[in-house]
Amino acid sequence: MSYQQFAYLYDELMADAPYSKWLSFIKSAVFAYHPNTIRLLDVGCGTGSMPILLAKEGFEVTGVDLSSDMLMVAKEKADKGNVALSLFQQDMRELEGLGAYDCVTILCDSLNYILTEEDVKRTFLSAWNHLEPNGLFIFDVHSLHKINDIFIGSTFGSNDEALSYIWQCYQGEYENSVEHDLSFFILTNNDNYERYDELHIQRTFSAEDYSKWLNECQFEVLSITADFENHKPLEQSERILFIAKKS
Template sequence: MTYERFAYVYDFLMQDVPYERWLAFFERHAKSLPGKKVLDVACGTGEFTWRLKETGWDVTGVDLSEDMLMVAQQKAAERGKKIPWFQQDMRMLEGLGTFDAVTIFCDSLNYLLKEEEVKDTFRHVYDHLQAGGLFLFDVHSLYKMEHIFKDGTFTSVDEEVSYIWNCFDGDAEGMVEHELTFFAFDQASGQYERFDELHYQRTYAPEQYADWLEQAGFEIVRLAADFTDNPPQQDSQRIFFVARKG
């Protein structure tokens, strides 16, 4: 999957995303860490990354998309934040050193469509953590895939960017196809440009993620839901994990 033009409308699409709630969740669980080094994996355009930096964390951003990282680098420079950025696949992280914490937030892990890809990611994250370091991530719940996304349509109309977002059942259990059509205003031509994106996401039961984490050597510290520290319920939409490297 590549983002290309999507990178340049990503922040518009995510303008109502509660980054501060991810930050609050992270800081509640990371406050006891002895160090401040954080690796933010699948950082996208760096919105969460620079929030970590702004609150005193020594953060490094990693993403698969060169376009996303270009936007992230530009924004960080405009805000006066010097952040190292690396283009890498989360399934094959290498050579980045070790960190006190690794994050994969904003359901980015759901873009991995095969079980082995998730397990590979967990193993590579483990290798980039110091002993006792924390791995924090969130995923869509099976409930959200089935009852919120499946057969759902979401729209937004704005002078700068408008979109139609349709969701369909995927080819495997826990998978959803996101079909997005954008109409972005081009200042040079004074016209709207249409482009289409097709994205796939897949999720699994919390017990399955927990099993894969333990296989990779992690200890589960917290299993929670919807930005709280409370255990997931049947209708929880976003599942959070905090795991520690032994």
């Protein structure tokens, strides 16, 4: 099975992802801090679910992802939905030549695939370089609690007939990192199951570290909240959301 086929299955696996909450969060941030936002760059856009929602809200959206197969699926979905979407294959640490935007987003814990302090800063600078003055930078990450207390040592699974999986989580090489070892079993047209294995590595840092690095990269931190609620992160929070401004 090609990764392109898996990319279609990715949408099934992400069917319960809180896309509507991300959309509401972005619209609220834009309304509060940059109401004239038109052009938006979504980094780590995957199969395009979030950029398509944003485009339907009237934003001019460009999507960037490292995976050409994910981008191929995103293009097919956008074309099918008659949604105007520009798509580029680039590494979020080395964005170049994409122009300037009113807002840059890195959603769905995509930033957690960046494993070192230096590369996080490189990513922040890439975002800074593609923002208009006073443009917004919005991203979310897993909390330390989610990585260390929920993921590490846990096993998740599903035994649906068409798509089953086993998802095991191990301590990663770095502090506050996790290795997601996934095995998928997909029912084929001849009633056999095809196995597909993937390894995903994620790492997170404290909210204080992200805030400090944003300041070092000449961003002003406007808001740090958790779990799509209007409150500061708590010890048991799972997703930390940042809004920053190019200063």
